[in-house]
Amino acid sequence: MSFNRRSKNITEGVARAPNRSMYYGMGYQETDFGKPMIGVANGHSTITPCNSGLQKLADAAIEGLREFGANPQVFGTPTISDGMAMGTEGMKYSLVSREVIADCVETCVGGQWLDGVVVIGGCDKNMPGGMMGILRANVPAIYVYGGTILPGHYKGQDLNIVSVFEAVGQFTAGKMNEEDFCQIERRAIPGSGSCGGMYTANTMSSAFEALGMSLPTASTMANVEEEIVGYTREAARVLVEAVKADLKPRDIVTKKAIENAVAVIMATGGSTNAVLHFLAIAHAAEVDWTIDDFERMRRKVPVICDLKPSGKYLAIDLHRAGGIPQVMKVLLKAGLLHGDCVTITGKTVAEVLADIPDVPRADQDVIRPIDKPMYDEGHLAILKGNLSPEGCVAKITGLKNPVITGPARVFDDEQSALAAIMANRIKAGDVMVLRYLGPKGGPGMPEMLAPTSALIGQGLGESVGLVTDGRFSGGTWGMVVGHVAPEAFEGGLIALVHEGDTVTIDAHQLLLQLNVDDAEIARRRSAWKQPAPRYTRGVLAKFAKNASSASSGAVLDGD
Numbered sequence: 001m002s003f004n005r006r007s008k009n010i011t012e013g014v015a016r017a018p019n020r021s022m023y024y025g026m027g028y029q030e031t032d033f034g035k036p037m038i039g040v041a042n043g044h045s046t047i048t049p050c051n052s053g054l055q056k057l058a059d060a061a062i063e064g065l066r067e068f069g070a071n072p073q074v075f076g077t078p079t080i081s082d083g084m085a086m087g088t089e090g091m092k093y094s095l096v097s098r099e100v101i102a103d104c105v106e107t108c109v110g111g112q113w114l115d116g117v118v119v120i121g122g123c124d125k126n127m128p129g130g131m132m133g134i135l136r137a138n139v140p141a142i143y144v145y146g147g148t149i150l151p152g153h154y155k156g157q158d159l160n161i162v163s164v165f166e167a168v169g170q171f172t173a174g175k176m177n178e179e180d181f182c183q184i185e186r187r188a189i190p191g192s193g194s195c196g197g198m199y200t201a202n203t204m205s206s207a208f209e210a211l212g213m214s215l216p217t218a219s220t221m222a223n224v225e226e227e228i229v230g231y232t233r234e235a236a237r238v239l240v241e242a243v244k245a246d247l248k249p250r251d252i253v254t255k256k257a258i259e260n261a262v263a264v265i266m267a268t269g270g271s272t273n274a275v276l277h278f279l280a281i282a283h284a285a286e287v288d289w290t291i292d293d294f295e296r297m298r299r300k301v302p303v304i305c306d307l308k309p310s311g312k313y314l315a316i317d318l319h320r321a322g323g324i325p326q327v328m329k330v331l332l333k334a335g336l337l338h339g340d341c342v343t344i345t346g347k348t349v350a351e352v353l354a355d356i357p358d359v360p361r362a363d364q365d366v367i368r369p370i371d372k373p374m375y376d377e378g379h380l381a382i383l384k385g386n387l388s389p390e391g392c393v394a395k396i397t398g399l400k401n402p403v404i405t406g407p408a409r410v411f412d413d414e415q416s417a418l419a420a421i422m423a424n425r426i427k428a429g430d431v432m433v434l435r436y437l438g439p440k441g442g443p444g445m446p447e448m449l450a451p452t453s454a455l456i457g458q459g460l461g462e463s464v465g466l467v468t469d470g471r472f473s474g475g476t477w478g479m480v481v482g483h484v485a486p487e488a489f490e491g492g493l494i495a496l497v498h499e500g501d502t503v504t505i506d507a508h509q510l511l512l513q514l515n516v517d518d519a520e521i522a523r524r525r526s527a528w529k530q531p532a533p534r535y536t537r538g539v540l541a542k543f544a545k546n547a548s549s550a551s552s553g554a555v556l557d558g559d
Helices: 004-008 013-024 030-034 053-065 089-111 125-138 161-172 176-186 200-211 226-245 253-266 272-286 291-298 316-322 321-332 414-423 449-457 519-527 540-546
Strands: 037-042 071-076 117-119 141-145 151-152 157-158 381-383 393-397 403-411 430-435 466-470 480-485 502-506 513-516
Touching: 004 089, 013 030, 013 253, 037 053, 037 089, 037 226, 053 071, 053 117, 071 089, 089 117, 089 125, 089 540, 117 125, 117 226, 125 141, 125 272, 141 200, 141 226, 151 176, 157 161, 161 176, 161 381, 161 449, 200 253, 200 272, 200 321, 253 272, 253 321, 272 291, 272 381, 291 381, 316 321, 403 414, 414 430, 414 449, 430 502, 430 513, 449 466, 466 502, 480 540
Parallel strands: 037 071, 037 117, 117 141, 403 430, 430 466, 466 480
Antiparallel strands: 151 157, 381 393, 393 480, 403 502, 502 513
């Protein structure tokens, strides 16, 4: 029986001959044309440690596909290192790369008429970009995450990439000597793998496991440990079976499956970026999902994992404590997951979790029982108010009191804001407003890890608010509110904030408010003019022109 779409759809005779001839040129035999052609979207690169260990996984996928009766068709996808680009003009390309990756996957799968695809990625945008491409193409697919990094170590402390950014603030505040600063810089990244906390990469990989689009336990493995290679071979086998069963991504990624993924994001204390990316993923899947659905899920799902950035542990600790299957089983027993959702294995969520203990092991405290959570409700709050009528995202875990009203300190770019922090011009009680950093204004919604980490390093993480129409790193915590929509470039109220205005962030009331009367706002609005775009040519200009609001995922193919 042939599962090859290309073979079945190419006209016999003259039209088929050139097509087959190209394959013969790559060493194919006549018998190969009855086998499924399966793409391997390989995100390997030496740009970043997140992706530098992916080639061994691509090799394992290729070997596995051949072993299980398929023809691997390898193509590349790009990556941008958020950690390396942070604080530079290069950071504006990060979110753009999500769309480029999605386009690569869709283009190669569609252009080569592939029967299935395994997507292998590491750094933050590899995950949503790959999944969006998978859902657009809608042929049987599986996501293989490249794995987390192991921690670095210095003076008895575990280190990760955020340790370095926070050390900058501590060093400039005189709270750390130069030797310790340099040692942290050198030791924080000990090898390959994605940033080690429940930051964006590990958040998205965990969510994909909950979504049913990757194998159980695979989302928290370390890149440098051998088990991940065996799981990649198993992923190849599972994918070949999915091709035979014609099990497509949109059969799996339903609204209930997205609810499962978001439940895990909330339970693990995941990244604010998950809001933006799952809006885009739902759009690609043509699933009805809005920013308000995140708030609906937050109210019913507790945070049960003690993970960085606002907790103690790293993703590898979560893996050793039972991983995402254990988290999911706790949620399933509490009635917070849909057990009937199908997964890429062909089994339902409930079937996959059948042998997982109902409660976490007693010899660990990474995963807590449902009746002893870190927080009774989820951590990603959707705030609204006159400053963000479309909604914005606040990460409210780790804060003693997520409420502040203070004078606005206004900046039209990240660099001047960071300079003000480093010069000790930002004081407790201030509310920093960083604007013209949205999808269109940035363009590309750069992440503000450098300013937020500098605030934390100076001891201001809980006493200074930061509001932006840009994004935050998954490693960010503190009194921070991002994804403000409408953005400044589109005339959102954030564009009309003046230095010294009072701004209120109130996570209890889900409120983001500029405390200025309507008449004054109207006067300011009449005087406002949209600035010229920062880019008029190239990929950043195209993104700025086409990107939707952050409240709908900053997608390029919206209505």
